[in-house]
Amino acid sequence: MTKSFFFGLLAFLLFAGCEDTMTLDESTAARRETVHTYQHAQVERALAATAIPYLVFDFGRGKMEIKQSGAIVWDEPIILAEEADTLRIQELLQETAQEPLLRYIQERQLFEHHKRYADSVLTIICGILNVGPELLQRELPVRFDLKTSDGLLFRFEASDDTLLTKPKNRLLSVLDGLLGVGKDEPIAIIQMPMERALTLYYVARPGASVLINP
Known part of the structure; x- marks a missing residue:
């Protein structure tokens, strides 16, 4: 296995790992935003009832x-x-x-x-x-x-x-x-x-x- 191949493989794995992390972070942020929107709607509904x-x-x-x-x-x-x-x-x-x-x-x-x-x-x-x-x-x-x-x-x-x-x-x-x-x-x-x-x-x-x- 040549050095160039090894470093190329390492770079690919690092990039793939970063991409997975970014996807995970984006997914977490999206879920958090959905929960926040739902909670906000519930609070507004309760306030409107008063x-x-x-x-x-x-x-x-x-x-x-x-x-x-x-x-x-x-x-x-x-x-x-x-x-x-x-x-x-x-x-x-x-x-x-x-x-x-x-x-x-x-x-x-x-x-x-x-x-x-x-x-x-x-x-x-x-x-x-x-x-x-x-x-x-x-x-x-x-x-x-x-x-x-x-x-x-x-x-x-x-x-x-x-x-x-x-x-x-x-x-x-x-x-x-x-x-x-x-x-x-x-x-x-x-x-x-x-x-x-x-x-x-x-x-x-x-x-x-x-x-x-x-």
Whole structure:
């Protein structure tokens, strides 16, 4: 047996072994994805049966949704802040993808609000929460954090240019840092119109259910 034949045979066996491993890995990943999809559907079915609003953050589709009884009652595109590291966000989300599918809002912290309230938005919120308008404060959230039961922190900021460029807002950010407010690092900073953020803010109360898809 010549050396060239021996090395050729060795290379073939190594390649075949790698190919088998890749096929096995792909098969395992496919099964895991199938199980994940099934579990997700089961969780959604259970949530829909309660008729209580719940949140869905779907980064794969780039959408946030509020659902009730399985129907979408509010949705908004996920628009990340310009300085966002999208690759790092995906890595962090993938790391937690096998965690319990159903999470809960553990903390909600409002850093800044704006005293303006559209009646049309008020009507939508009252309809979703099934409460009277007198129970809701007339404030629009400019910047707030939502923290899930497993420690994922999401920050939401108004995308209105007139608000983001105010010196007051920049000063508040500096003060927050000095006082230790919002000390945890957010997994993502999401920007959205202030009036659209209002519905999300009110539904995302501590204890609210949330599904997160990478």
